Amino acid sequence: MIEEPFVDYYETLQVSTNADEDTIGRVFRYLAKRYHPDNPQTGDSDKFNLLVKAHTTLSDAAKRAAYDVHYQQAREQQWQLVRDAASSDAFENDYTIREKLLSLLYVQRRRDMESPGLGNFELEQLLNCPREMMEFHVWYLKEKGWIMRTEMGHLSITADGVDQVEATRVHLDPGRLIPATTRASRPGVDNGIKQIT
Numbered sequence: 001m002i003e004e005p006f007v008d009y010y011e012t013l014q015v016s017t018n019a020d021e022d023t024i025g026r027v028f029r030y031l032a033k034r035y036h037p038d039n040p041q042t043g044d045s046d047k048f049n050l051l052v053k054a055h056t057t058l059s060d061a062a063k064r065a066a067y068d069v070h071y072q073q074a075r076e077q078q079w080q081l082v083r084d085a086a087s088s089d090a091f092e093n094d095y096t097i098r099e100k101l102l103s104l105l106y107v108q109r110r111r112d113m114e115s116p117g118l119g120n121f122e123l124e125q126l127l128n129c130p131r132e133m134m135e136f137h138v139w140y141l142k143e144k145g146w147i148m149r150t151e152m153g154h155l156s157i158t159a160d161g162v163d164q165v166e167a168t169r170v171h172l173d174p175g176r177l178i179p180a181t182t183r184a185s186r187p188g189v190d191n192g193i194k195q196i197t
Contacts, residue, residue, distance in 0.1 A: 109162070
């Protein structure tokens, strides 16, 4: 079952969350006249129906109390969006999750070319990432062309994704570099190896 998006009835009626029943009724009557489908200048049946739902909910004490619980939850989610947008950690965490996701798919393809993909649930578990967040990262990586869906519906890395992983994840430990005093440093010998700095 698809959950309907939250609708701010206070915004619909253009009243404060502290508005009393009289104010709600007065504003509703004014807006209802304006948007009633029979009004040839400003009639709008969708807006009118929404106004009726808002008024029905906010003018009944029990319905309004139940609605206010959902209203507070929705407001908290909005403020969380603001906090996340202001936090550099959120962006760094997103980058890290995408990098790990690509790395897992890279290793899976390299390990098993016959079955190169991983399922959404597997990836959510491996990355400890909730489905809602995973959907964002999958969307981004698909848009970039770095991952794709296999015929079985699993996610798999593309050739461009492999290039991306290798460009960002392959870092050579300086201790593993060929020292400058090898054959390449002897006069007259050029083996094509250059030290990475």
